[in-house]
Amino acid sequence: MKLAVTLGEPAGIGIELLAQLKHELADCVLVGDPGLIQSYLPHFPTDRIEAVYLSEPNELGRLNTANAGYVLNTIKTAALGCLSGRYDAMITNPIHKAVINDAGIPFSGHTEYLAELTHTPQVVMMLLNQVMKVALMTTHLPLKEVAQAITGDKIKSVIRILHHDLQQKFGVQDPHVAICGLNPHAGEGGHLGHEEVEVITPALEDLRQQGYQLSGPIPADTLFTPNQVKNYDAILAMYHDQGLAPLKYAGFGESVNITLGLPIIRTSVDHGTALDIAGRGIADAGSLKAAINLARHCVKQQQKHAC
Numbered sequence: 001m002k003l004a005v006t007l008g009e010p011a012g013i014g015i016e017l018l019a020q021l022k023h024e025l026a027d028c029v030l031v032g033d034p035g036l037i038q039s040y041l042p043h044f045p046t047d048r049i050e051a052v053y054l055s056e057p058n059e060l061g062r063l064n065t066a067n068a069g070y071v072l073n074t075i076k077t078a079a080l081g082c083l084s085g086r087y088d089a090m091i092t093n094p095i096h097k098a099v100i101n102d103a104g105i106p107f108s109g110h111t112e113y114l115a116e117l118t119h120t121p122q123v124v125m126m127l128l129n130q131v132m133k134v135a136l137m138t139t140h141l142p143l144k145e146v147a148q149a150i151t152g153d154k155i156k157s158v159i160r161i162l163h164h165d166l167q168q169k170f171g172v173q174d175p176h177v178a179i180c181g182l183n184p185h186a187g188e189g190g191h192l193g194h195e196e197v198e199v200i201t202p203a204l205e206d207l208r209q210q211g212y213q214l215s216g217p218i219p220a221d222t223l224f225t226p227n228q229v230k231n232y233d234a235i236l237a238m239y240h241d242q243g244l245a246p247l248k249y250a251g252f253g254e255s256v257n258i259t260l261g262l263p264i265i266r267t268s269v270d271h272g273t274a275l276d277i278a279g280r281g282i283a284d285a286g287s288l289k290a291a292i293n294l295a296r297h298c299v300k301q302q303q304k305h306a307c
């Protein structure tokens with residue numbers, strides 16, 4: 001097995017997380033600047049470094065727009081390596097979306113960038129921990145654009161991908177997925193918004209008739225209570241913070257982000273660049289470790305299904 005691990009934003013905590021895990025990277029190729037890698041992992045084998053060079057010297061905790069292209073190149077190199085079969089999976093360290101945009105490159109996140117690089121029309125962001133799996137209908141989208149982005153076709157396509165990957169990657173035979181409403185109290189019967197009645201419910205009905213086991217739309221505030229969460233194999237939230245706030249409350253630092261629907265395997269951490277603590281030696285590598293382990297698991301599952 002060969003896993004590509006990108007270094008992420010060079011001013012952030014990615015490199016020190018890798019240094020903490022240095023004894024657990026035997027099947028990993030690090031994709032990033034060789035000088036940066038050697039400064040934190042001096043004994044890391046050079047034949048397991050895929051060199052992508054910083055444009056300017058790096059300073060921990062200080063963003064530099066000049067290195068935005070470097071960050072994107074590490075992701076692209078790993079993704080193309082997966083597509084060509086050189087790597088079995090890729091794991092990404094956190095990047096800083098604003099500095100890439102500040103450099104003049106429109107950018108929303110790894111998820112959208114990987115969809116573009118692999119020409120995948122629909123992907124699904126899912127984060128998971130011991131408590132729950134949460135997939136998102138919409139990802140890095142301003143809140144005011146969310147409602148109009150939720151169409152019946154998109155709901156069906158996201159649920160099909162989620163269902164398929166719960167079976168293939170997580171071994172759930174007959175997934176039971178709960179779907180959040182968009183509006184308070186799932187629209188209160190149409191009195192607090194129409195999306196549940198007009199868009200979400202008809203799409204779920206269609207899928208139920210095709211055999212999908214779906215509950216909802218359920219008001220998100222009651223769905224994300226401990227007694228409810230445990231009833232479902234996954235929860236589909238309508239927008240980023242609706243799903244990720246409860247997920248990160250339940251398991252920040254040990255959760256993993258996985259992009260479903262891609263032709264490659266990609267996992268990532270549940271946290272950001274943590275510029276405020278970069279270089280202080282206090283960053284927790286739990287999520288990166290879990291992300292690498294989940295990638296290994298997915299590779300094995302894929303090999304099993306290919307047999």
Ligand SMILES: NC(=O)c1ccc[n+]([C@@H]2O[C@H](COP(=O)([O-])OP(=O)(O)OC[C@H]3O[C@@H](n4cnc5c(N)ncnc54)[C@H](O)[C@@H]3O)[C@@H](O)[C@H]2O)c1
Pocket residue numbers: 013092093094095096097098110257268269270271272273274275276277282283284285
């Ligand atoms: N996987 C990714 O690439 C990813 C994920 C989330 C956020 N981000 C990006 O990161 C940037 C900063 O985001 P933010 O400030 O909202 O979130 P953040 O996760 O970087 O930081 C939030 C708080 O959590 C702490 N923290 C984060 N990771 C930690 C760790 N491993 N160990 C100990 N403490 C940790 C930080 O010190 C900070 O106090 C943004 O540009 C955001 O888009 C990237």
Ligand SMILES: N[C@H](C(=O)O)[C@H](O)COP(=O)(O)O
Pocket residue numbers: 108109110111112244257268269270271
């Ligand atoms: N939405 C993710 C989170 O909050 O953890 C994070 O921004 C990373 O997204 P990408 O994997 O698309 O960069």
